[in-house]
Amino acid sequence: ILAPSRAEVEAFRRKSSSFAARRDRAETFLTRPAVTKAGTAVRVQVNIADPSDVDSIDVSTCDGVGLMRTEFLFGKTLPDEETQYRAYRKVLEWAEDRPVTIRTVDAGGDKPVPGFTVEEGNPFLGLRGIRLSLARPEVFRVQIRALLRAAIHGNLKVMFPMIAVVDEYQRAAALFAEEKAALAARGVAQKMPPLGIMVEVPSVAIAPEAFAEVAFLSIGSNDLTQYVMAAARDNASVAHLNSIRHPAVLRLIASVAAFGRAQKIPVSLCGDAGGDPAAIPALIEAGLRDLSVVPAQLAMAKAAIADVSI
Ligand code: PEP
Numbered sequence: 114i115l116a117p118s119r120a121e122v123e124a125f126r127r128k129s130s131s132f133a134a135r136r137d138r139a140e141t142f143l144t145r146p147a148v149t150k151a152g153t154a155v156r157v158q159v160n161i162a163d164p165s166d167v168d169s170i171d172v173s174t175c176d177g178v179g180l181m182r183t184e185f186l187f188g189k190t191l192p193d194e195e196t197q198y199r200a201y202r203k204v205l206e207w208a209e210d211r212p213v214t215i216r217t218v219d220a221g222g223d224k225p226v227p228g229f230t231v232e233e234g235n236p237f238l239g240l241r242g243i244r245l246s247l248a249r250p251e252v253f254r255v256q257i258r259a260l261l262r263a264a265i266h267g268n269l270k271v272m273f274p275m276i277a278v279v280d281e282y283q284r285a286a287a288l289f290a291e292e293k294a295a296l297a298a299r300g301v302a303q304k305m306p307p308l309g310i311m312v313e314v315p316s317v318a319i320a321p322e323a324f325a326e327v328a329f330l331s332i333g334s335n336d337l338t339q340y341v342m343a344a345a346r347d348n349a350s351v352a353h354l355n356s357i358r359h360p361a362v363l364r365l366i367a368s369v370a371a372f373g374r375a376q377k378i379p380v381s382l383c384g385d386a387g388g389d390p391a392a393i394p395a396l397i398e399a400g401l402r403d404l405s406v407v408p409a410q411l412a413m414a415k416a417a418i419a420d421v422s423i
């Protein structure tokens with residue numbers, strides 16, 4: 114807002130101090146485990162990107178890392194195995210025995226990586242996430258080796274982004290098996306982590322039964338919402354449509370949660386809605402008991418959970 118009026122300045126001041134008051138009240142929840150009013154426990158993990166993100170988080174305030182994005186390692190040049198191994202190992206050691214879920218590179222869409230992603234007319238529906246990794250196995254295999262080696266340093270889980278069909282999961286899992294065998298043959302210490310998928314393409318949320326073999330499911334509500342509502346996540350003019358609280362999105366989330374319960378596959382949610390106090394009651398009502406939030410939202414999320422009566 115250029116040259117705001119006195120009234121606008123006043124309105125933003127009021128908003129800012131009421132936000133600060135809510136945030137300060139929420140601070141008391143930070144060090145406690147998250148439970149609802151009815152005593153239902155909810156696991157709250159954090160989303161991170163750069164490994165240095167963990168430096169400012171007290172590990173005892175969270176239940177682990179629910180999403181480590183790795184695209185941020187992919188800067189002007191593609192990162193080598195050692196750089197990736199060190200980054201993953203740092204986070205695993207920080208987390209001690211808590212789970213750390215690292216997502217294989219999700220380049221493309223709203224996250225272009227020079228020299229890796231391709232120019233496309235409709236990048237959100239194009240060669241992104243696991244599609245790109247499978248199309249460029251020489252790049253993907255480097256990341257896989259770094260993850261397999263880092264796995265011995267903590268409680269690692271690995272997930273694949275933008276899975277649309279089970280064949281993608283199976284091909285990615287096969288590459289993990291191949292690289293593990295090759296490392297073992299060379300005498301390199303390594304470990305196979307549990308392999309799961311992001312649920313962010315509607316085909317998976319609508320027909321999850323094809324995925325009974327995966328170790329876990331993590332709902333990416335940012336992308337799932339944009340694909341269900343046909344409203345780009347980075348377009349302010351359609352932001353009013355991009356709402357996780359639309360019944361179409363919540364119904365899909367609830368059916369994925371029910372599928373997980375029936376099949377005994379853990380289901381979490383790592384989209385931004387997980388840390389949004391306005392969305393948290395609906396997510397818990399949809400059956401989720403495992404959320405991953407940006408570190409700055411940790412206390413507010415726990416405070417919002419404490420207000421839910423389920
Ligand atoms: C999501 O889509 O909800 C998600 C967590 O992944 P990203 O925001 O990195 O696409």
Ligand code: MG
Pocket residue numbers: 274313333335336
């Ligand atoms: Mg996503």
